[in-house]
Amino acid sequence: MLKRIFSQVIIVFLxxxxxxxxxxxxxxxxxxxxxxxxxxxxxxxxxxxxxxxxNTSPSRPHIGIVSGHWGNDSGAVCPDGLTEAEINLSVATxxxxxxxxxxxxxxxxxxxxxxxxxxxxxxxxxxxADSCTYINDLATGxxxxxxxxxxxxxxxxxxxxxxxxxxxxxxxxxxxNSITPDMTSYHAFNEISPNTxxxxxxxxxxxxxxxxxxxxxxxxxxxxVNGLLCxxxxxxxxxx
Ligand SMILES: [Zn+2]
Numbered sequence: 001m002l003k004r005i006f007s008q009v010i011i012v013f014l015x016x017x018x019x020x021x022x023x024x025x026x027x028x029x030x031x032x033x034x035x036x037x038x039x040x041x042x043x044x045x046x047x048x049x050x051x052x053x054x055n056t057s058p059s060r061p062h063i064g065i066v067s068g069h070w071g072n073d074s075g076a077v078c079p080d081g082l083t084e085a086e087i088n089l090s091v092a093t094x095x096x097x098x099x100x101x102x103x104x105x106x107x108x109x110x111x112x113x114x115x116x117x118x119x120x121x122x123x124x125x126x127x128x129a130d131s132c133t134y135i136n137d138l139a140t141g142x143x144x145x146x147x148x149x150x151x152x153x154x155x156x157x158x159x160x161x162x163x164x165x166x167x168x169x170x171x172x173x174x175x176x177n178s179i180t181p182d183m184t185s186y187h188a189f190n191e192i193s194p195n196t197x198x199x200x201x202x203x204x205x206x207x208x209x210x211x212x213x214x215x216x217x218x219x220x221x222x223x224x225v226n227g228l229l230c231x232x233x234x235x236x237x238x239x240x
């Protein structure tokens with residue numbers, strides 16, 4: 001009798017293992033196997049993004065990043081000599097590296113880069129930081145403004161919505177609601193191709209947000225990267 005119970009227990013155990021294995025296989029296939037990678041960016045007809053490799057494939061997403069003031073001037077400057085241009089370049093370089101890791105082609109551009117003339121890409125983002133002067137206790141946080149100059153204002157608005165959402169989530173910085181004419185009439189908006197959606201971000205204030213801007217540029221960069229990926233892959237925004 002005991003022996004029979006024991007063999008029944010063994011059978012139940014074995015059946016359990018088989019079911020668990022099948023279930024795991026089915027579930028993982030549903031979760032990871034059959035979910036197609038979204039392709040929001042327009043592919044040239046006849047090209048497939050899944051079969052191309054190599055860094056210059058025209059079917060890979062293509063983004064332009066302007067490192068604010070790079071090659072031109074220092075931008076805002078702190079009393080101890082810290083410059084906006086160096087903060088921007090450290091962030092922009094990290095953004096470029098992390099997007100490249102996601103198989104995205106990135107042009108890292110100077111403030112008045114000759115390439116900006118007629119520039120074409122899925123998006124252009126110019127990275128800046130705000131004044132190092134102490135203004136008041138509310139002078140903290142980031143700003144993002146779209147280019148309304150081109151033929152793609154609704155895409156530029158979507159780009160900004162993505163960056164706002166993801167940047168806030170990653171960095172924890174508040175949105176500073178004070179878009180200036182410096183941002184909305186940013187020079188590059190009128191230089192690039194009107195078909196390229198564009199935006200400009202002020203990543204934070206160099207005075208009150210100095211620590212995150214200088215000690216954690218990788219967090220700043222990841223917020224921007226997540227925003228650009230949200231835009232490229234048409235990800236959901238919880239509260240647009
Ligand atoms: Zn600037």
